Amino acid sequence: MSLTSTEKCAAAEELIAGGKLEDAEFLLEQVLDSHPLNVTALNAKCGLLMRSGKMAEAKRLLQIASDIAPEDPVVLTNLANVALLENRIGDAIDSLEQAHGARPDYLAAILLLGQVHQMLGQRKEAAEWLTRASALQAEDPDVLAAGAAFELDQQNIVEARRLYEKAVETRPDHIRSLAGLARIRCLAGDFDKAVELAKKAHLLAPQDPESALVLAQVFFQSGALGDADKLIGRFKRRYADYAPIVLLGAEIRIAQGEVQQGLADVAAWFRKAPGDAARLVAFLKLLGKAGDWQRILDMCEKLPAEVRASDAVVSLQEEALLALGRTKEGWQSWARRRNLSGESPCPPVQVTLPPRAPLLDEMVLMRFVDAVARNGRLEVSGETQIPGMWERLSAAASVDWAREAAPDPQLLADLAARATLHAPENGGFRAYLAPEPGRRAMWEAALPSDGRPRVGVFWDARPPGLLIDHLQDALQDLNIHIISLQFDESRHQLRTWRGVLDAGVKLEGPGDLVNLVDCLDLVVGPDGVPLHVAGALGRRGIALLQENHEWYWAGSDRQSIWYPDVERIVLPIGPSWAGAKPALRETLERIVPALHLPVTT
Known part of the structure; x- marks a missing residue:
């Protein structure tokens, strides 16, 4: 017995949810061939086309459906999805509110309203919509995944993981939950498992921009910049205005050292809707990723007063002021925004x-x-x-x-x-960490004591960070004792660097770094815990940074504002760390007399 049009549409929607777009399209074409004005089929085909990146055809079919049933909640929700992919947030909210008004129990519209308010940082409103969704179908995987995404946004990692795992128990191929679990694994630094989960989600729905985004983000954070760039590039061609794809693509370019191209891509996107405050804030944030803090301040000066006064813009201004070393101005703005008392912080x-x-x-x-x-x-x-x-x-x-x-x-x-x-x-600065005398004495006895300086080193585990090879190249022929402060799995990279003392294997947690670093003459590395420990102890350090360094590495030329005894070397952005060796060698040779550091040639 052949299936009815209604049954074919229902089956197609199930196939779309599972990422089987070709099979779904086959069923929908059968329905539309015989019933070209079937609104359910038009809606389903529209959703399929959007997930395939065929926006022009999706919008054509959606217009037909809208002409037939302008108040249909599914049509209105699809209109909202199109608006979101084109970064028209206001239009999306209008359509979703109409859909909710037409059918208050329509779950898809309720969940999307929660997601949009969450995107806008309106947490109270997002929570209200999620509560409504949960009241309708608390055990639905889509509802569980939406709740998990909300918890993840609030940094409630344990609860987010529980909800995602519950959704996967209900539906093992639930794409959003698999992608969400990949994000959580990424946050924990378990990149192998994160890639596995993100790939599974992407393979279930290879045309879905959201699962592709998560996989690209996992590639990016795990240091696979080429894979991230290749994947996001395919989707940029289909979703030229979708903010997360545009911005991640630009961020990848910046990390690869293509700073001007990354900024140009987002500037072109911003110019399509220069009055859109969300695009403006996104562009300003990207300038921060590129370390172009002065440009942020210059642009903010020219903004309309109401936009400039928004929390998002003021927050970026504060970050820019701190990153430029204009500390007092940055904290003044922070204090005003938070209505802090004008009194000194008197104990208790x-x-x-x-x-x-x-x-x-x-x-x-x-x-x-x-x-x-x-x-x-x-x-x-x-x-x-x-x-x-x-x-x-x-x-x-x-x-x-x-x-x-x-x-x-x-x-x-x-x-x-x-x-x-x-x-x-x-x-003002005063050394604010202190070693534990007994443990420090143990480290002092364990370290070499032949008069040659002890130099602590550490590095980033993966690109685009500073790698062990960059340090080894600069330090290998110096007459010093090199002490590795690396205490995670990347310690094992030391097998390529002979003669280095692996102190990390004996460290009893981050606090023990204070005891070890206090025994050293110098610490060299990128932005990381060991260098902050050296700075907080008032010990000598050399920070290898790039132009998009964090606010706390503000300084003038070599001088660090926050850590006066740590010198800054600021290099161009990119995974090659071009110029690291000569800059580090020059700095070491300059401070050699202070360290009594004989250099061999």
Whole structure:
């Protein structure tokens, strides 16, 4: 018995959800051949074409469906999807609200409304739509995946993983959940598993831009820049206006050293809708990725007052000011935006760590905790990724850890702003980490002691970061003791560098780095924990950076603002780290007398 048109459409939608687009298209063509104005088939074919990147044909069919059934919630939701792929956020919201008004229980529209508000940073509204979706079908994999994405956006990793895994238990080929689990694995640094999950999602729906985006992001973060560029390039041709694809493509170009081309790509995209605030903010963020902080400030000066005053733009201005070393101006803006008190931070002070605070930001801002704690009690709440480091804070005896957050504690950055602006005696640099004497003595006894300088080194595990080869090339013929501070799996790369002492194998956690680094004469490496430890101890260091370095490496020429005893070498962006060897050699030869460092030729 042959299938009815309704059954064929239902079967086609199932096939589309599973990524089997060719089979779905075969069924839909059968329906449309006999019933060319079947709205259900037109909607399904439109969704199929969008996932294939055939936007012009999708829009043609969608117009036909809209003319027939302008208030159909599926038609309206498809109109919203088209608008999102073309970065017309306002139009998408209008269509989705109409769809919800026409059919309040239409799950697809509700979920998409939650997703759009989440994209816009409107978390309260996003949560409300997700609550409505959950009330309708709490166990539906799409609802679970939407909830997981929301939790992931809030940095609630454990809950996000639980929801994604529950969705996969219900439907093992659920593409969004597989892609979400890949993102979580990527955050944990498990790139092999992340690639496996992302590839599975992509193979289930090879034409789907969302699964392709996740796979490209995993490639990018794991250092496979060529694979990321190739994949995103295919989808850029199909979705020329879809913001996530345009921006990731540009970010990949920048990481490859093609900075001007990456910026030009996004500038052309921005010029298509120069009045679109979302595009403007995206372009400004990309300028930050390129390290073009002054251009951010210059552009912001020319913006309309209402756009310039938005949180997203002001936040970028603050980051630019800090990255340019205009510290006081940056913290003044931060203080105004957060309505901070104009008083000095007088103890007892309560401070909280934001969820999953960037580890290195936390290390930099610990200096203000230490400065305030020198004058009285200070209470910290929240979770830290470096508990052992807090124990090595010079004023650790005055720091208490709270079980629960205070009703309205200030953030670490709030404390930095208030100290810089209202208690400048607390804003200046003083060494704020201290070794544990017994453990330091053990390291001192274990390290070479023939008078040659001890130089600690570390590197990035994968490109486009600074690799072990870059350091080995610059340091291999110097008459020094090279001590590896690497403490993760990339320690095993030392097999290519003979004569280096692998201290990382004996490290008892990040806090023990304080004891080890305090025994060294110099630390050399990229932006990472060992160099921050050296800076916080007031030990000599050389930071190898690129022009898009983080705000805390602000400085003038070689001088670092945040760590006065660490010299900066700032190089062009790119995975080759061109110029690293001569710049590092020149710096070492200049500071040789201070280190009594004999150099062999």
